[in-house]
Amino acid sequence: MADWIKFLGTAGARFVVSRQLRSSAGTWCRLQGLNILIDPGPGTLTRCFASRPKLDPAELDAVILTHRHLDHSTDVNVIIEAMTQGTFHQRGALFAPADAVMQDEPVVFRHTRASVERLELLEAGKEYDLGPLSFATPLRHRHPVETYGLRFNLPGGCVSFIIDTAYFPGLADPYHGSDVLVINTVFYDAPPARHIQHLDMEGARALITAIKPRLAVLTHFGLTMLHHKPYLAVQDLAEETGIRVIAARDGMTLDLDQVLGID
Template sequence: MDRIIFLGTGGARNVMTTQVLSTGGFILEIKNTMLSVDPGPGAVLRAAQEKVNINKLDGVLISHRHLDHCSDVNVMIEAMTGGGYKRKGVVFAPKQALYDDPVILNYLRNYVERIQPIEGLKPYSCRNLKFKTSIPHKHGDAETYGFIFYGSNYSLSYIPDTRYFRELAEFYKSSICIISTLMLHRNKNIDHLSVPDVICLIEEIKPQVAVLTHFGMQIYKEGVDKVADKISQAVGIRVIAAKDGMVIHLQELLAGVN
């Protein structure tokens, strides 16, 4: 069964450094392929706590080089490759994260089967799982891409950090949409999505279900369920606030079972 395991649901500096919410990103298991997506600080610890066997990873996927999305990538590589003794797995990351301001240690790069630089609007695959990168996001000077993953009879999108812009929704049409929802209110000086932005995106994308994650301090203090309920009422679509350790079975979610 395809599933997502949220190792962490926190985002941005204050939440990351206080760990009021964990920041390990999430594990995706689709078509018997296991990916670590945006392994921020604590991803390895949280995987151990949730009894997720990261030795079985087939790949690590990084949306951009900010610390809350990639700090644990090196230790994830160690785990995926059995400490370098079993050469396997693919690391996908924007060129900027690989070369300009590298986040992966040189000596670990030979441990994996392949390091794949990603570009916008390109198809990629990892073992049985096919996915596509989004148009480049508007996120400060960080080269950032989101993804659509293709399950057997559904699609799952992940919208990481970005400023809202109109073209986003065109790309992210999908059955289930995971959205980084960092801020309560719009702030034109900050390149992150706010609750009003997320309302616009869900109205435009019209997924069957939206899952919110990567919460900043404002949303944490407001209460993540309260925020998700407010958005759900505004858009008339099911909206779930992810929790640290939450497991979502994707086919069951779409069938309305959980």
């Protein structure tokens, strides 16, 4: 298993996070020999070391922060300290939106920011070279703070993460051609108010139908998704769309070689 994704946590939104009904740790990707951590929410450092086999943040090559919300960023400083051996050894890359690092209340502190070898601000339509692979942030999502989804281009296929966003026409287009599609699905039914910009099952269904990935993975569950039991909800979705859909579980490892059909 050369390339894989481990969902250290699958909690989305504040009630599931506050009560730790699911873990709010981030997503660790092992891609083309690189270790990349996406959105280190609360508990990420602990979950890395509790993993079997252990995941050591000192071996990270990059941290990607998709947006500054706490469920995505709480552990970012302590993870960067670990990646840079206490900030004493400048190494690794940090990718983050401008409002996460430069606002009057940045979530990434100045001293940790200074310890990475490469700091890149995420922008809509930009592609980032990571040596054996690249990733893009094709568009800005509709979410209360500056937020981007991710599209990884790997030799064997394309893996995309549709991070927190309201559904809107045109959201699917830049993710076309994704073989694996990870969708942050916070709500089962429509969000209770328009200003709550998150995807629900209807939005996930629309994205899966339009993009037609080989595999869709739902994660980042809020309370209503947990009440409907994600593993049951995805069964309906798979039947309706004719596409393989699974619900992420805390600690679940996705073998990308297997999904992409690589030996």
